[in-house]
Amino acid sequence: MRCVTQIIAGAEGRIYCYSNIIDILDWSSVIIRVLIFLTVVLSRFAVAAAQLPLQLTPEQEDVALRLAETKGREIFVHDRAAALATDALLALRTFKKDKRVNGWITEAQGEKIAVTFIDNSPAALYRVVISESAKIKGGVKAYKAPIPLTEFELGAVTARNLAILSPFNRCSENYNSVVLPEDQESGAKKWSVYLIPGTKKKHIIPIGGAFLVHTDGTTVASSRGFTKTCITLESDARAVAVFITHLLDQTPTEVHVFWNLWAKKPIAVGTPLNRDGKVWMIENGKIALIDGDKQEK
Numbered sequence: 001m002r003c004v005t006q007i008i009a010g011a012e013g014r015i016y017c018y019s020n021i022i023d024i025l026d027w028s029s030v031i032i033r034v035l036i037f038l039t040v041v042l043s044r045f046a047v048a049a050a051q052l053p054l055q056l057t058p059e060q061e062d063v064a065l066r067l068a069e070t071k072g073r074e075i076f077v078h079d080r081a082a083a084l085a086t087d088a089l090l091a092l093r094t095f096k097k098d099k100r101v102n103g104w105i106t107e108a109q110g111e112k113i114a115v116t117f118i119d120n121s122p123a124a125l126y127r128v129v130i131s132e133s134a135k136i137k138g139g140v141k142a143y144k145a146p147i148p149l150t151e152f153e154l155g156a157v158t159a160r161n162l163a164i165l166s167p168f169n170r171c172s173e174n175y176n177s178v179v180l181p182e183d184q185e186s187g188a189k190k191w192s193v194y195l196i197p198g199t200k201k202k203h204i205i206p207i208g209g210a211f212l213v214h215t216d217g218t219t220v221a222s223s224r225g226f227t228k229t230c231i232t233l234e235s236d237a238r239a240v241a242v243f244i245t246h247l248l249d250q251t252p253t254e255v256h257v258f259w260n261l262w263a264k265k266p267i268a269v270g271t272p273l274n275r276d277g278k279v280w281m282i283e284n285g286k287i288a289l290i291d292g293d294k295q296e297k
Helices: 019-027 029-047 058-089 093-097 153-164 254-263
Strands: 001-010 012-018 103-111 112-117 124-130 138-146 176-182 191-197 211-215 219-223 240-245 267-273 276-283 288-291 294-296
Touching: 012 267, 019 112, 019 276, 029 211, 058 103, 058 112, 058 138, 058 176, 058 254, 103 153, 103 176, 103 288, 112 153, 112 288, 153 176, 153 211, 191 254, 254 276
Parallel strands: 240 267
Antiparallel strands: 001 012, 012 240, 103 112, 112 124, 124 138, 176 191, 191 211, 211 219, 267 276, 276 288, 288 294
């Protein structure tokens, strides 16, 4: 196995390992020790600049992992639906020339995702429904005149606009947004807005620069970034996995899961544990702890 390692000043690093799929399923203890060593070194380097995240109990860790898996897949499904809907509409000459379009919002409708493209008023211009199997259901709806948004759609648009206008360190000229209700069943008007760096390069994973904004629909309640730098990962066709250290949380986050699903590439994530490191493998949206030759959930 041949590995190329690059450490980024400021407590983030990456390593690419080229081999075959058999090796990725049976990591050698040497490679795991290297990954843990890198995480430990970067963790200790970061202590001088900022306090590491608090250690989690086993129960808290399990909750964090399951939440990351669930939210990461949810973000991916909504983002994929928006991409598929956009591709479908680009086949329409009228859509390509329509300067009224000012973004989109998504809404889960059972197992389907409805994607609504809006104007500045805001009102609906186009709608596309994407099935669970990533297929268009019912064709593309292009309205002759803009139609009013539903209460849900209007709330999502407001939350999206608040998030986009909030201050955050941009790592890309273009950002995609995924707006998710935090507690729709209770009637609370709270939203989670994920701002994801856009990219047109399939071999580049812009893992740095994602942000999460919490809003009540009128103000920004809180926000967070998921990296300290605008780090990107090169997903070489020969690489069976990519590696990144993450010092802001004790476990991988929903953003790591999202990029794993998007890139269709396993991502190894090194996280701190006080001054000892942990390495996790994310594959097909599932997170597993790697501990030498031993792997556990």
